[in-house]
Amino acid sequence: EDKVVQSPLSLVVHEGDTVTLNCSYEVTNFRSLLWYKQEKKAPTFLFMLTSSGIEKKSGRLSSILDKKELFSILNITATQTGDSAVYLCAVESNYGQNFVFGPGTRLSVLP
Amino acid sequence: NAGVTQTPKFRVLKTGQSMTLLCAQDMNHEYMYWYRQDPGMGLRLIHYSVGEGTTAKGEVPDGYNVSRLKKQNFLLGLESAAPSQTSVYFCASGDSYEQYFGPGTRLTVT
Numbered sequence: 001e002d003k004v005v006q007s008p009l010s011l012v013v014h015e016g017d018t019v020t021l022n023c024s025y026e027v028t029n030f031r032s033l034l035w036y037k038q039e040k041k042a043p044t045f046l047f048m049l050t051s052s053g054i055e056k057k058s059g060r061l062s063s064i065l066d067k068k069e070l071f072s073i074l075n076i077t078a079t080q081t082g083d084s085a086v087y088l089c090a091v092e093s094n095y096g097q098n099f100v101f102g103p104g105t106r107l108s109v110l111p
Numbered sequence: 112n113a114g115v116t117q118t119p120k121f122r123v124l125k126t127g128q129s130m131t132l133l134c135a136q137d138m139n140h141e142y143m144y145w146y147r148q149d150p151g152m153g154l155r156l157i158h159y160s161v162g163e164g165t166t167a168k169g170e171v172p173d174g175y176n177v178s179r180l181k182k183q184n185f186l187l188g189l190e191s192a193a194p195s196q197t198s199v200y201f202c203a204s205g206d207s208y209e210q211y212f213g214p215g216t217r218l219t220v221t
Contacts, residue, residue: 009151032208042115042201042212043154088153092208097142097161098169099210101153 002027004091004102012108017079021105023089024071033065033072036088038104043088046074079109113137115213117202123219124192132187132216134202142205143185144169145177147198148215154201160185192220 007022025033032050036043047056049065049072056063060079065072076083086104093100118133134143141162146154146169156169160179174196176188185204189196197220203210 004153006153034208041214043210044212045209048208090154097144097159097167099144099156100170101146101155103151103153 002091002093002098002100004089004100006087006089006102006105008105009103010106010108012110013079014110015080017109018075018077019079019107021074021076021087021089021107022071023073023102025089025091025100025102026070027091027093027100029093030067031092034090034092034099035063035072035074036090038086038088039084046087076107079107081109081111083107084109115202115204115211117200117213117216119216120214121217123221124189125221126193128192129188129190130192130218131189132200132202132218134185134187134204134213136183136185136202136204136211138204138206138211139182140204140206140211141182142210143179144203144205144210145175145185145187146201146203147171147196148201149198157187157200192218194220196220 004025035046047063052067063074088104089102115136144159145157158177163182200216202213
């Protein structure tokens with residue numbers, strides 16, 4: 001059974017801190033790993049990773065994938081209160097368009 | 112360009128009632144998805160479609176049916192609602208890896 005695990009499930013930090021969110025997975029026929037940010041309503045896309053060791057970066061956010069150890073991390077540097085959200089990790093298997101999501105990490109950034 | 116819209120936004124059903132949730136997208140995407148989100152469980156795929164006239168089961172399809180008669184619309188049906196189907200339902204569409212999500216429908220079954 002395909003599975004995606006995220007840790008920690010929740011995290012409270014202060015503005016300016018750096019955080020690392022973890023995502024590990026077990027899926028058949030891995031195709032890609034995606035990160036989403038969910039604030040109040042719909043998730044919004046952050047990154048898609050398919051190759052090991054290649055860092056994707058967008059502003060203060062960056063992510064990397066390790067296909068040998070089956071995990072990914074999402075880093076956020078110099079956190080701001082606007083980074084408060086649930087961060088979702090999803091893995092796409094090669095079987096059709098099957099996406100398996102993890103439970104999410106709830107990040108709270110205090111002023 | 113409205114993106115992905117969902118109707119209704121909220122609904123309360125009694126056990127055994129039926130209803131249909133409508134998802135519409137105006138981005139000409141081939142793929143459409145229905146997810147449910149429950150506290151602490153992330154998003155779980157109910158059904159998806161890779162094109163007009165096609166549907167496929169996801170992780171938790173039992174108790175739901177879907178139809179994709181037009182490319183822009185994806186309908187999710189509950190034939191006989193149960194309290195276990197109380198959840199927030201998200202529709203999404205996409206052409207490859209990136210999915211665009213609708214605002215969600217909060218469904219309560221009493």
